[in-house]
Amino acid sequence: MQAEVQNAASGVEFVSFFAGGQSFSINITDVREIRRWSPVTPLPNAPREVLGVMNLRGSVIPIYDLAARFGLQPTPESPRNVIVVAMHDEQTVGLLVEAVSEILSVQRAQIQDTPDIRSDNARKSITGVITIEQGMTRVIDLGAVIQTFAKTAA
Amino acid sequence: MGSLNTIRDTFFEECEDLLAALSEGLAAMLGGMLESETVNAVFRAVHSIKGGAGAFALADLVTFAHRFETVLDAVRGGRLDADADLLHILQRSADHLTDLVEAARNSEPADPDASARFLANLEACLADGGIADTAPDQEFSFAAVTLDFALLEPADSDHPTQHQFDIRFAPRAGLFANGHDPALLIATLAEFGSLQTTLDLSRLPDWGTFDLETPFLDWNIRLTTSASETSLHEVFDFVDGLCELEIRPVPEPVLEPQPDFELETNVPASLKSQAAPKADPLDPAADARAANPTLRVALERVDRLINAVGELIINQAMVAQRIQDTALAADADILAHVDDYRLLARDLQEAVMAIRAQPVKPLFQRMSRIVREAADATGKQVQFVTVGEATEVDKTLIERLADPLTHMIRNSVDHGLETPEVRLAAGKEACGTVRLSAAHRSGSVILSIRDDGAGLNRPRILETARRKGLIAADLDLADAEIDALLFLPGFSTAASVSNLSGRGVGLDVVRNAVTSLGGRVSITSIPGKGTEFTLTLPLTLAVMDGMVISVAGQTLVIPTISVLETIRPAPSDLHRVGTDEVLLRIRGQFIPTIDVARCLGFTATEDSGQPLLLIVETENQTQCALMVNAVHDQRQVVIKGLETNYGAVNGVSAATVLGDGRIALILDPDAIAAPRAAPFAVNAPHFPKFEGASHAG
Amino acid sequence: MSIKVLAIDDSRTIRGLMKKVMEDAGFICACAVDGEDGMARFAEEAPDVVITDINMPKLDGYGVIRSIRGGTVNRTVPILVLTTESADHLKARARDAGATGWIVKPFEDEVIVSIVRRITGARV
Numbered sequence: 001m002q003a004e005v006q007n008a009a010s011g012v013e014f015v016s017f018f019a020g021g022q023s024f025s026i027n028i029t030d031v032r033e034i035r036r037w038s039p040v041t042p043l044p045n046a047p048r049e050v051l052g053v054m055n056l057r058g059s060v061i062p063i064y065d066l067a068a069r070f071g072l073q074p075t076p077e078s079p080r081n082v083i084v085v086a087m088h089d090e091q092t093v094g095l096l097v098e099a100v101s102e103i104l105s106v107q108r109a110q111i112q113d114t115p116d117i118r119s120d121n122a123r124k125s126i127t128g129v130i131t132i133e134q135g136m137t138r139v140i141d142l143g144a145v146i147q148t149f150a151k152t153a154a
Numbered sequence: 155m156g157s158l159n160t161i162r163d164t165f166f167e168e169c170e171d172l173l174a175a176l177s178e179g180l181a182a183m184l185g186g187m188l189e190s191e192t193v194n195a196v197f198r199a200v201h202s203i204k205g206g207a208g209a210f211a212l213a214d215l216v217t218f219a220h221r222f223e224t225v226l227d228a229v230r231g232g233r234l235d236a237d238a239d240l241l242h243i244l245q246r247s248a249d250h251l252t253d254l255v256e257a258a259r260n261s262e263p264a265d266p267d268a269s270a271r272f273l274a275n276l277e278a279c280l281a282d283g284g285i286a287d288t289a290p291d292q293e294f295s296f297a298a299v300t301l302d303f304a305l306l307e308p309a310d311s312d313h314p315t316q317h318q319f320d321i322r323f324a325p326r327a328g329l330f331a332n333g334h335d336p337a338l339l340i341a342t343l344a345e346f347g348s349l350q351t352t353l354d355l356s357r358l359p360d361w362g363t364f365d366l367e368t369p370f371l372d373w374n375i376r377l378t379t380s381a382s383e384t385s386l387h388e389v390f391d392f393v394d395g396l397c398e399l400e401i402r403p404v405p406e407p408v409l410e411p412q413p414d415f416e417l418e419t420n421v422p423a424s425l426k427s428q429a430a431p432k433a434d435p436l437d438p439a440a441d442a443r444a445a446n447p448t449l450r451v452a453l454e455r456v457d458r459l460i461n462a463v464g465e466l467i468i469n470q471a472m473v474a475q476r477i478q479d480t481a482l483a484a485d486a487d488i489l490a491h492v493d494d495y496r497l498l499a500r501d502l503q504e505a506v507m508a509i510r511a512q513p514v515k516p517l518f519q520r521m522s523r524i525v526r527e528a529a530d531a532t533g534k535q536v537q538f539v540t541v542g543e544a545t546e547v548d549k550t551l552i553e554r555l556a557d558p559l560t561h562m563i564r565n566s567v568d569h570g571l572e573t574p575e576v577r578l579a580a581g582k583e584a585c586g587t588v589r590l591s592a593a594h595r596s597g598s599v600i601l602s603i604r605d606d607g608a609g610l611n612r613p614r615i616l617e618t619a620r621r622k623g624l625i626a627a628d629l630d631l632a633d634a635e636i637d638a639l640l641f642l643p644g645f646s647t648a649a650s651v652s653n654l655s656g657r658g659v660g661l662d663v664v665r666n667a668v669t670s671l672g673g674r675v676s677i678t679s680i681p682g683k684g685t686e687f688t689l690t691l692p693l694t695l696a697v698m699d700g701m702v703i704s705v706a707g708q709t710l711v712i713p714t715i716s717v718l719e720t721i722r723p724a725p726s727d728l729h730r731v732g733t734d735e736v737l738l739r740i741r742g743q744f745i746p747t748i749d750v751a752r753c754l755g756f757t758a759t760e761d762s763g764q765p766l767l768l769i770v771e772t773e774n775q776t777q778c779a780l781m782v783n784a785v786h787d788q789r790q791v792v793i794k795g796l797e798t799n800y801g802a803v804n805g806v807s808a809a810t811v812l813g814d815g816r817i818a819l820i821l822d823p824d825a826i827a828a829p830r831a832a833p834f835a836v837n838a839p840h841f842p843k844f845e846g847a848s849h850a851g
Numbered sequence: 852m853s854i855k856v857l858a859i860d861d862s863r864t865i866r867g868l869m870k871k872v873m874e875d876a877g878f879i880c881a882c883a884v885d886g887e888d889g890m891a892r893f894a895e896e897a898p899d900v901v902i903t904d905i906n907m908p909k910l911d912g913y914g915v916i917r918s919i920r921g922g923t924v925n926r927t928v929p930i931l932v933l934t935t936e937s938a939d940h941l942k943a944r945a946r947d948a949g950a951t952g953w954i955v956k957p958f959e960d961e962v963i964v965s966i967v968r969r970i971t972g973a974r975v
Contacts, residue, residue, distance in 0.1 A: 041817040042708065044754030044805050053800070053809060055817050060809045062800040091799050161871065165864040191908075198861065198906050205904075205935070206864035208957030331920065333929035333951035338972045392952035392970075395943075 012111070014104040014130070016137045017084060017097040020072025023137035024097075025104060025130065030142050032085040032092065034100055048074065054094060056085065063094040069145065070125075088142045104137070106130055111139060165206045169255045172199040176248050184241045190230065197226040203251065207258070214264045215254045221276045222247050224285070234283040243275050274523045316347070318404035319377045319386060324354075325369035329396040340373065342389050347379030369397075376404070384449070456509055463503050464792045468811050470499045471789055475813030500790060507548055514592045514601075515543035517552050517559070524560050525588055528567035535574050535584055536567055541591035547599050551691060554671055555601070558664040562603050562687045563588060565661070570607035570685045580682070582606070598673075604686040610679040612636045619645065635776070637677045638828060641665045643804075669807040669822050670795050672698055672713075700791045700810070700820065703768070704784040706751035706758040709818045711791055711810055716823040718769045718777065720785055738767060738779045745769070747779040753826050754805055758783075770823045778827045793820065854973040855879040857898035859889035859915060860933065861907045865956075869902065869963075876964040878973070886910025890918050893925075899971050901930045902954070902963075913948050920949040929970045933958070 014025035015034075040052035040063050049068035053060050063083060068074045075081060075096055083094040111128040125144040129136050179196035204219035225244070228234040250272045257264045280286070321343070325336050343349060354372040364370075377386070383401055390399050474492050518540045529536040547555075566588050571577075574584035589604040612633060619625050619639045631639075639645060643662040668675045673691035692698060700711040721740070729737045729744070737744040747767065751758055767779040791810040794817075796803060807822040856878050858869040866882045873880035881896045883889035887909040893901065901919065905912035912932050920926055929951040934941050936955070945953050951970060954963050967973070 039816060041809075041819065042756070043800075043803055043819070044756065046755075046803075053796070053817050053819075055811050055815055060794045060796060060799065060817055093799060158871070161864065161867045164867050168862060168864050194906075195908065198908065201906050201935075202862040202864075205862055205956050209864065209868055211957070330927055332946065332949055333927050333970075335972065338969060341972065342969050392946075395946060 011105050011107050014106070014137075014139065015084065015100065016102055016104050016132070017082075017100045019075065019095075019097045020067030020070065021098075022070075022072070023101065023132065023134065024066065025137045025139050026084065026086060026095075026142060027139075028103065030086045030088060032087050035083045035085060035094070037081045037083060037096070051096060054083070056092070056094070059092065061085065061092050061094050063096055064145075066095045066097050086142055088146055091146060093146060104130065104132065114138070162210060165210060166255070166259045168206065169203055169259075172203050173248070173252050173255065175199045176251070177245075180241060180245050180248055183236055184238070184245070188236060193226075193230040193236070197223065197230050200226055200251070203255070210258075212258045214269060215251075215258050218247075218251060218254055218269055218273060221273050222251060225276050225279050228280065228283055228285050233285055234279065240279055243279060247272050247276060270519070270522050271526065274526065277523075316378055316380050319379070319383065320400070320402045320404055321375040321377055321386070322372065322398070322400040323375065323390070324372035324398040325393070326397050327368055329369055329393055330367055332393075332396060334393055334396065336369070336371070336373070339389065339393065340375065343375065343377060343386070346381045346386065346389075347377055350376040372398075451509075456506075460506055460510065463499070463506050467499050467503060467790055468792050468813075470495050471791070472813040472815075474789070496790065510549040511546040512549050512552060513544045513546050514552060517556060518543050518590055518592075520556065521559055521563055521590055524563050525567060528564050532568055533573065534567060534571050534586060536571060537585050537587045539587055539589045541589065542593050545592035545594060545599065547592070547691070551599070551671060554667065555689075555691075558667045558675075558689075559590075559601070559603070561661075561664050563590070566603055566605040566607065566685065566687075570605040570609075572608050576608075580608075599689075599691045601689040601691065602686055604684060606684040609681040609683055609685055610637055610640075610677075612679075612681070615639055632776070634678070637679055640677060641675070642828070666802040669825075670797055670802070672793055672808070674824060698791055698793055698820070699788065701768075701788050702786040702812070702818065703782045704786065705754070705782045706756035707783075708754075708756055709786075709812065709816070710750075710782075710821055711818050712768065712770075712780075712821045712823060714788055716770045718771055721767050721769065721779075723765075723767055740769070740779075745777045745779055747781055748826055749781050750821070750826060751781075751783075770827060780823065780826060791818075791820070853877060853879050854900065854967070854971050855881065855896060855898045856967065857881050857883065857889070857892055857896055857901045858903075859883040859886065859892075859901065859907070859912075860904040861885050862904070865904065865933075872960050872963060873967070875960075876967075878967065886912070886915045886918075889915050893919065897925060898928065899973075900967055901928060902933065902967075903930065904933045916949045931966065931970070 013028040015028050015031050016023055016025040018024075035056075038054065040054050042052040043050055043062070046052070049065045051063045051065055054063050065075050075098060078098065080099045081096060082100055083096055084100070085092065085094050087093075111130055114126050114128055125141055126138045127141045128139045130139060176196055176199040179192055179199065182192050183196065200219055200223045204216055204223055207215040207219060222244075225234065225240075225247075229236050229240070234240065250268060254264050254269070323336070323339070325334075329336070340349070340351065352374045354374060355370075357372065358364075358370045379386075383403060386401050387399075390397070393399075470492075474496065477488060477492055522538045522540070525536050525538040528534075567586075571586035571588070572580070572582075577586065578584050587606050589602075591600075591602050591604075593600050616631065616636055616639070619636075619642070620627050622644060624639065624642050624645060625631070640661045641664075643660065645660050645662065665675050668689055668691070671691055673689055675687060675689045677685065677687050679685040699714040701714050701717060703710055703712055723738060727739050728747070729739060731737055736747045736749075738747050765781045765783060766785055767781055768785070769777055769779050771777050793808045794810055795808050796806070803819075805822055805825050806819045807825075808820045809817050810820055812818050856869075856873045858866055858873070858880055859882070860866050860869065861884055863884075866884070870880045870882060881892055881898065883892040885907045886903075889901075889903060889907075890910065901915070903912045903915050910918070916930055916932070919928060919930060930949065931952050931954055932945045932950045933956050934945065934953050942953060952966060954966060
């Protein structure tokens with residue numbers, strides 16, 4: 001209780017989840033909802049991390065395989081798979097992940113700088129890391145993730 | 155004063171005084187006198203000219219004075235800085251205003267170009283200050299939509315239907331203070347029909363606390379009238395917020411108008427004599443209003459309505475699908491009902507889309523400024539001609555056309571038109587013409603941008619396309635096909651990046667914008683004579699007639715309008731050419747076939763038998779055959795764009811939701827049929843932005 | 852007795868038009884050239900209704916309304932303002948200032964006459 005009150009003033013909340021066996025987090029203000037996996041309509045000639053488009057209450061949103069996005073193994077089919085529906089600026093997208101872990105409430109000071117990451121794309125898309133019980137979770141910059149999708153084949 | 159003509163003369167005399175005052179005031183401001191009284195006097199001068207001009211319906215003068223006044227209002231309100239630059243523009247505008255007054259006085263037409271130029275200058279001043287302007291009559295940028303009531307209500311005839319309304323009128327504080335008299339309001343109501351009034355004294359305090367200036371009487375009125383509820387509300391327009399008002403239609407069968415009425419308490423004699431029992435026609439002013447009744451509606455409400463209708467259409471498709479899937483399909487009756495449902499939904503959709511239809515005129519006017527800027531920037535002389543400004547088009551379409559049109563017009567001026575010297579040498583007039591036109595034709599809107607320039611340089615286009623690897627080096631193309639190459643991504647023949655159109659934004663971006671609206675764009679050209687862009691756009695923006703097809707196990711939709719015919723070819727009709735190409739022999743001619751699955755990068759999971767061929771006509775009037783696996787049915791589909799959340803996808807124009815809730819992609823037949831060096835490359839979405847294209851607006 | 856209208860506008864064209872329209876409809880019409888003049892004529896003429904422009908030198912339309920409403924004589928007289936737009940925020944501002952109603956410029960003869968009739972109860 002006290003911790004929550006404290007965090008409300010200078011804290012940030014994240015939704016953390018697993019993709020490709022690793023832990024990632026997104027700022028909770030970017031997350032719209034979490035959905036079960038449902039069939040996706042593939043897009044022509046799409047890169048492998050773009051699984052296709054899905055109907056979200058009448059809107060067409062693209063579904064990205066987050067693991068594939070970060071160069072990890074494509075996410076295998078599993079009943080625990082979920083889609084994290086996130087919004088950045090005017091864009092709504094869906095991220096396929098293996099499972100959602102928890103909501104993290106942290107102080108800003110707890111977000112550490114990203115250690116040296118080799119992959120260019122990954123470096124642009126990760127804004128920091130947070131130490132958690134199980135090890136470490138990488139904080140994703142959603143805008144960068146969406147943009148780097150665009151620039152891949154340019 | 156006398157006759158209207160004398161007053162008209164008076165107006166022009168007054169204008170002389172006002173223009174003199176305007177000129178003096180502006181000179182004083184330039185000299186450093188910026189006190190509020192000087193600025194206010196300048197504002198009032200233009201304001202008064204506009205007021206008088208309006209009374210005499212001098213439209214050109216009103217339009218210009220309105221814009222001028224808006225700028226001056228911003229100056230006097232401190233929102234715009236009256237620096238030397240602005241004051242010079244204001245002075246030149248005052249000059250132009252003088253010209254307009256003179257022209258109006260002599261009943262001559264004004265110079266539209268000069269007006270347009272000065273209007274544009276003034277608009278630029280407003281834009282710099284971040285101020286929005288509303289047009290005096292159309293209110294284009296105003297966030298409201300005028301609804302033509304005549305569409306929704308039958309006109310009154312000789313035997314108007316009588317309705318009953320229960321009206322509760324409870325005056326509150328401020329009503330008396332503002333000079334209102336409840337008796338007079340009720341008397342106005344009485345003119346609409348016959349009244350039964352009941353006085354409610356429940357709020358009347360005892361004399362000790364009685365305050366003369368506060369209302370304590372409420373009225374319950376039963377009115378029998380043929381007037382609309384809206385006209386009744388209008389009676390109380392002025393007292394909005396100063397009373398509690400309830401007007402409720404009484405849901406009962408129509409009654410004969412009461413021959414008599416009863417007031418149950420004492421009423422001033424004046425009111426009694428006025429509220430005489432008559433089921434008379436409405437008062438003359440109401441008639442004047444009723445002639446063309448309109449309704450102001452907030453735009454979000456219209457958008458909600460349109461979205462709801464779009465969902466209704468999807469729902470109809472789902473219901474139709476379910477019925478088809480069940481044994482009920484055998485019952486002919488239900489099929490007829492389902493079809494009625496479809497037609498009703500479509501009618502509703504058309505009626506609702508008509509609400510948002512607006513004339514393209516303001517859009518065209520914006521373009522005239524683009525032409526001027528482009529002409530200045532390139533040193534060319536350009537005359538801008540518009541045709542069909544009154545053509546009505548969905549509001550969303552107008553907004554989304556601004557960027558593509560801007561781009562094409564800049565293209566015309568920059569690349570299409572020659573410099574004056576070159577033109578003269580070619581025997582043309584030094585001043586080139588850009589012609590923008592809009593028209594309705596068989597359910598579509600046709601926009602065209604035509605220039606009388608040098609036409610497309612086909613050899614250069616071909617060479618560039620080959621050099622960039624966009625087409626196979628040995629591919630032989632007809633003229634129309636060469637023209638269409640301009641729409642390929644990555645194409646730009648600009649030798650140098652000009653200030654305007656050569657920022658690396660190609661015509662492919664224009665094409666994507668148009669196809670995402672459900673339309674098509676094509677280009678034709680005659681060397682030496684000119685070039686024309688033609689845009690065909692659907693009138694009904696969100697819904698399209700489509701054929702549901704299967705390709706490699708995927709369900710897709712192709713616009714019905716693109717498909718000429720469907721054939722199942724015999725093996726002998728197909729002829730292999732080279733390694734990859736297959737030609738279809740049809741009616742003595744050979745046309746190319748296109749493997750849609752391969753085009754889109756879909757791999758067929760199983761062999762679904764002999765392919766079906768859909769013959770489509772491409773935008774440059776050639777035909778080709780698209781190879782698909784099955785054709786299911788034809789239906790109305792709601793277009794959902796991919797741009798917002800994803801971006802442009804080669805070969806696909808948009809998406810739709812099928813009856814089972816799944817997304818089906820809508821094919822872009824023109825893109826698939828266009829000649830290319832290779833099948834579409836693996837692509838990620840790109841987010842094309844029109845850099846600098848929206849400068850005017 | 853005929854209804855008396857006081858028209859206050861700094862444009863003589865508008866004053867001329869207003870006078871013509873009112874007199875054609877059977878009303879008596881007095882005019883004033885600005886707000887200050889308007890208040891002077893108001894005291895002299897004791898009109899049944901005041902029609903005033905907003906933008907005027909010396910004392911503007913809102914000033915006229917305030918003076919009349921805050922005065923001691925004839926202070927609940929109906930006052931109509933001439934506005935150039937029918938925007939809701941302008942209507943609200945006029946109403947809050949104490950105006951009885953508004954007329955949008957350019958005004959149509961029948962409309963302004965019928966509003967004056969309605970608001971004064973005149974049946975000339």
